[in-house]
Amino acid sequence: MKFRSLLAFSILSFGFSSLVAADEFTTKQIEQVKQVREAALESDLSWQLLSSLTTEVGPRLPGTENDKKAVAWAQDKFKKLGFDKVWIEEATFPEWRRYHESAKIILPSEQPLHLTALGNSVSTPKDGLTGEIVLFETLDELIAAPANSLKGKIAFINYRMNRHVDGNGYGPAVRARNSGAVEAAKKGAIAYMMRSVSTSHHRFAHTGGSHYKEGVTKIPSTAVANPDADQLARLVDAGHKVKVALNIQTEDLGQGTSYNVIGEFTGTQFPEQYVLIGGHLDSWDLGTGALDDGAGVALTMAAAKHIADVKRPKRSIRVVLFAAEELGLWGAKAYFEKHKNDLGNIVAAAESDFGADVVYGFESRVNAASLPAVREIAKQLAPLNVTYIGKNSANGGPDLIPLKNATSAPQLAPLNVTYIGKNSANGGPDLIPLKNATSAPIFALHQDGTDYFDYHHTADDTLDKVDPAKLKQNTAAYAVFALMAADAKTKLSGK
Amino acid sequence: MKFRSLLAFSILSFGFSSLVAADEFTTKQIEQVKQVREAALESDLSWQLLSSLTTEVGPRLPGTENDKKAVAWAQDKFKKLGFDKVWIEEATFPEWRRYHESAKIILPSEQPLHLTALGNSVSTPKDGLTGEIVLFETLDELIAAPANSLKGKIAFINYRMNRHVDGNGYGPAVRARNSGAVEAAKKGAIAYMMRSVSTSHHRFAHTGGSHYKEGVTKIPSTAVANPDADQLARLVDAGHKVKVALNIQTEDLGQGTSYNVIGEFTGTQFPEQYVLIGGHLDSWDLGTGALDDGAGVALTMAAAKHIADVKRPKRSIRVVLFAAEELGLWGAKAYFEKHKNDLGNIVAAAESDFGADVVYGFESRVNAASLPAVREIAKQLAPLNVTYIGKNSANGGPDLIPLKNATSAPQLAPLNVTYIGKNSANGGPDLIPLKNATSAPIFALHQDGTDYFDYHHTADDTLDKVDPAKLKQNTAAYAVFALMAADAKTKLSGK
Ligand SMILES: [Zn+2]
Numbered sequence: 001m002k003f004r005s006l007l008a009f010s011i012l013s014f015g016f017s018s019l020v021a022a023d024e025f026t027t028k029q030i031e032q033v034k035q036v037r038e039a040a041l042e043s044d045l046s047w048q049l050l051s052s053l054t055t056e057v058g059p060r061l062p063g064t065e066n067d068k069k070a071v072a073w074a075q076d077k078f079k080k081l082g083f084d085k086v087w088i089e090e091a092t093f094p095e096w097r098r099y100h101e102s103a104k105i106i107l108p109s110e111q112p113l114h115l116t117a118l119g120n121s122v123s124t125p126k127d128g129l130t131g132e133i134v135l136f137e138t139l140d141e142l143i144a145a146p147a148n149s150l151k152g153k154i155a156f157i158n159y160r161m162n163r164h165v166d167g168n169g170y171g172p173a174v175r176a177r178n179s180g181a182v183e184a185a186k187k188g189a190i191a192y193m194m195r196s197v198s199t200s201h202h203r204f205a206h207t208g209g210s211h212y213k214e215g216v217t218k219i220p221s222t223a224v225a226n227p228d229a230d231q232l233a234r235l236v237d238a239g240h241k242v243k244v245a246l247n248i249q250t251e252d253l254g255q256g257t258s259y260n261v262i263g264e265f266t267g268t269q270f271p272e273q274y275v276l277i278g279g280h281l282d283s284w285d286l287g288t289g290a291l292d293d294g295a296g297v298a299l300t301m302a303a304a305k306h307i308a309d310v311k312r313p314k315r316s317i318r319v320v321l322f323a324a325e326e327l328g329l330w331g332a333k334a335y336f337e338k339h340k341n342d343l344g345n346i347v348a349a350a351e352s353d354f355g356a357d358v359v360y361g362f363e364s365r366v367n368a369a370s371l372p373a374v375r376e377i378a379k380q381l382a383p384l385n386v387t388y389i390g391k392n393s394a395n396g397g398p399d400l401i402p403l404k405n406a407t408s409a410p411q412l413a414p415l416n417v418t419y420i421g422k423n424s425a426n427g428g429p430d431l432i433p434l435k436n437a438t439s440a441p442i443f444a445l446h447q448d449g450t451d452y453f454d455y456h457h458t459a460d461d462t463l464d465k466v467d468p469a470k471l472k473q474n475t476a477a478y479a480v481f482a483l484m485a486a487d488a489k490t491k492l493s494g495k
Numbered sequence: 496m497k498f499r500s501l502l503a504f505s506i507l508s509f510g511f512s513s514l515v516a517a518d519e520f521t522t523k524q525i526e527q528v529k530q531v532r533e534a535a536l537e538s539d540l541s542w543q544l545l546s547s548l549t550t551e552v553g554p555r556l557p558g559t560e561n562d563k564k565a566v567a568w569a570q571d572k573f574k575k576l577g578f579d580k581v582w583i584e585e586a587t588f589p590e591w592r593r594y595h596e597s598a599k600i601i602l603p604s605e606q607p608l609h610l611t612a613l614g615n616s617v618s619t620p621k622d623g624l625t626g627e628i629v630l631f632e633t634l635d636e637l638i639a640a641p642a643n644s645l646k647g648k649i650a651f652i653n654y655r656m657n658r659h660v661d662g663n664g665y666g667p668a669v670r671a672r673n674s675g676a677v678e679a680a681k682k683g684a685i686a687y688m689m690r691s692v693s694t695s696h697h698r699f700a701h702t703g704g705s706h707y708k709e710g711v712t713k714i715p716s717t718a719v720a721n722p723d724a725d726q727l728a729r730l731v732d733a734g735h736k737v738k739v740a741l742n743i744q745t746e747d748l749g750q751g752t753s754y755n756v757i758g759e760f761t762g763t764q765f766p767e768q769y770v771l772i773g774g775h776l777d778s779w780d781l782g783t784g785a786l787d788d789g790a791g792v793a794l795t796m797a798a799a800k801h802i803a804d805v806k807r808p809k810r811s812i813r814v815v816l817f818a819a820e821e822l823g824l825w826g827a828k829a830y831f832e833k834h835k836n837d838l839g840n841i842v843a844a845a846e847s848d849f850g851a852d853v854v855y856g857f858e859s860r861v862n863a864a865s866l867p868a869v870r871e872i873a874k875q876l877a878p879l880n881v882t883y884i885g886k887n888s889a890n891g892g893p894d895l896i897p898l899k900n901a902t903s904a905p906q907l908a909p910l911n912v913t914y915i916g917k918n919s920a921n922g923g924p925d926l927i928p929l930k931n932a933t934s935a936p937i938f939a940l941h942q943d944g945t946d947y948f949d950y951h952h953t954a955d956d957t958l959d960k961v962d963p964a965k966l967k968q969n970t971a972a973y974a975v976f977a978l979m980a981a982d983a984k985t986k987l988s989g990k
Pocket residue numbers: 280292293325353354
């Protein structure tokens with residue numbers, strides 16, 4: 001999955017261009033794809049957009065002044081880039097703010113704790129609260145604790161997230177974020193702390209959505225940085241009574257409003273049909289949302305522009321920058337609800353929302369009749385070191401397809417690449433409503449997520465964490481994918 | 496400088512033990528050195544001490560409750576380890592506290608800034624202050640600014656520290672920390688900010704000593720994390736007026752008192768003569784002082800213990816844990832002042848205060864008559880992958896000895912190691928008063944400092960940043976050095 005010598009690959013593949021003629025694309029179309037790919041690999045447009053968004057706007061918590069600035073920023077950039085249509089669509093969401101957070105160990109010795117409130121957390125009393133921590137390894141261990149056993153205490157779950165290229169350690173770790181506070185409150189806890197859902201060994205606490213339950217007392221819900229979680233665990237191991245002071249001030253502001261920002265280059269033959277690419281415009285408030293998801297915003301905007309610089313394809317290219325993803329996919333829900341009667345116009349959909357490391361895999365979820373075109377797209381992604389991930393079933397579910405199934409992916413052989421058994425493509429979080437609503441053709445351009453959770457949802461998610469060369473590769477991959485999906489002879493369809 | 500296969504080296508060298516007979520050490524003594532070296536490489540004593548100090552005490556700013564706990568901790572550990580003598584010696588220093596620090600960009604958009612007060616900084620007004628930043632690349636550029644040109648502004652120096660194995664990027668960068676606030680105030684600035692003296696690309700602001708000057712207005716003196724410095728620079732580059740709000744609350748508490756903590760194993764033939772090893776017990780308040788300088792404390796304590804487990808050498812081994820180093824070498828000044836009439840009893844001195852990465856070089860500053868013993872010590876450090884750094888002059892000054900001088904270091908040839916032109920050994924910051932006061936034999940066990948300034952003086956200086964295997968190598972190197980210096984036939988002397 002290393003990103004090496006892209007240019008060499010591209011030049012090499014160029015020599016064989018006349019050999020890749022296929023029913024779905026003319027030789028001329030393939031030449032145009034290559035032209036777009038080369039332009040995207042050379043251009044720093046996606047970097048310029050990302051730098052501007054994360055620097056001049058900065059953090060973009062839904063409903064804040066900066067969120068409004070981001071909406072204006074996106075419209076302005078779409079227009080300046082020459083998109084044929086630019087518009088916004090309203091989305092509402094439960095608005096929440098973080099005002100203050102501080103914490104320290106007060107026994108056995110005073111030490112600062114690097115801690116953050118989880119999204120949606122209630123406040124502590126104004127002067128904070130103090131309590132002894134009770135350590136659990138897992139959410140299940142907390143759930144199994146005796147009734148009332150946490151009365152006056154602070155529950156602390158020290159579950160460690162695993163590092164993996166596809167981020168599969170995130171889901172299991174997020175369980176404790178979603179319902180830890182509820183389960184702790186049921187046992188009488190006055191506050192909830194968890195080890196960050198993060199692979200970082202730096203002192204950054206990781207925020208993210210959390211939830212309360214009707215009828216269960218709402219207690220402050222927080223995460224500590226991993227070195228601080230280690231410190232708490234060592235103190236408990238050494239037999240100390242560990243007492244912590246915590247002050248969290250947040251506010252639930254009721255229903256807020258923001259906007260999906262949409263830019264489109266209009267197709268020449270079937271303008272109502274469109275390829276949907278995009279990311280989410282909002283971010284958490286701690287960092288500047290460079291990896292999550294400034295990168296997705298910037299690279300999909302740039303990819304569309306690189307296509308339009310060469311041609312308007314048969315079908316439209318629509319870049320959707322979703323609102324309020326972090327608070328619960330609110331922009332995506334609004335988008336797919338609003339467009340529910342014409343989702344059949346979507347010929348391909350892919351969201352970039354997994355950082356900015358290289359795209360290493362390309363996966364589809366389409367009707368069998370669309371597979372020849374998909375394989376042609378995969379061939380044009382191969383020079384970017386993107387592997388085509390064949391699969392037999394669109395409903396692969398959460399389990400890995402065993403490597404023994406590799407033989408059922410014969411199309412891989414000519415590309416000389418390794419078959420990677422994977423989950424079914426789901427196209428990014430904002431496409432979940434789409435996947436649930438329709439049999440739309442969804443694609444995943446899998447990014448290497450090995451380091452993503454070192455930064456994701458922390459103060460450390462800043463521009464310097466993005467490698468400009470990798471961002472270019474991402475942009476090129478999206479440009480190739482979107483152009484070909486929009487320009488194929490056959491309209492791609494879902495299954 | 497990689498730390499590889501120490502055990503293999505040790506076993507290999509063991510086979511040649513009968514060949515290293517030399518006038519300074521008997522074969523039996525050399526066997527004891529090897530025994531100590533092996534024990535130190537296998538033991539986790541230094542790790543246990545470091546874990547306990549950084550976890551159970553935590554940050555140790557001079558004069559705080561935790562500083563007192565550290566003094567008690569060190570005496571207790573010395574006693575439990577069976578040191579023959581354990582005592583404390585008073586040191587006074589200017590006591591300072593950090594109570595609150597927060598900062599944000601308010602124009603062109605609101606964004607948090609990760610910032611810390613430099614040591615000794617005065618407070619802002621209680622409600623903070625706001626001002627436009629004026630960016631300078633270097634301290635010299637600030638000094639060259641016109642009179643009054645910073646009236647009402649916040650001066651910001653964006654000098655980038657270079658990464659280097661011997662940390663030579665630190666000194667030039669520290670210039671702006673030492674006198675930036677003074678120079679800014681002279682031009683009318685209301686506050687001073689600087690890029691962190693740090694090689695980290697994470698959002699940790701770096702603290703450290705700073706100074707004011709009689710007759711120049713004291714303005715708040717701060718450093719921002721490097722990603723935040725980049726953000727400010729990008730905003731300035733983009734042509735924005737960049738306004739920042741800053742709130743720093745600190746306190747100058749006048750003269751404080753702390754203690755050097757000293758443990759000694761008494762020599763059998765010349766008990767009044769001693770090898771001095773140690774580190775500083777205090778730390779900055781942001782992290783837990785694991786690399787700076789918990790490691791030096793723990794590994795020198797453990798090294799002495801490993802020696803004593805095998806034998807009491809001819810001369811004493813004294814471990815000095817200096818007080819209040821961070822605020823200006825106050826413990827060291829007190830120690831060398833108190834012992835100024837018997838500094839001649841010091842047969843070798845070396846402080847470990849550069850993190851816990853591998854010791855790669857061994858350097859002396861001794862009388863020519865002492866060199867045969869030094870070379871024998873170097874031979875016993877070689878199995879730890881420690882290079883003997885020969886030099887011609889004790890007064891090498893700050894400049895590197897050019898590699899062309901390598902030919903004047905013939906003793907390196909038989910060890911088959913690379914000659915590294917270096918500064919004269921100075922033995923660590925706490926030995927500066929010693930170096931100034933006397934011609935004592937000073938040694939440097941150079942540690943690889945490539946990553947040291949990623950953590951040093953930040954909140955991220957925590958236990959997890961220490962590699963247990965490297966800490967063992969350090970401990971073994973100090974044990975070998977201290978044992979041999981204490982047990983040599985000839986008393987080592989300075990030049
Ligand atoms: Zn996201």
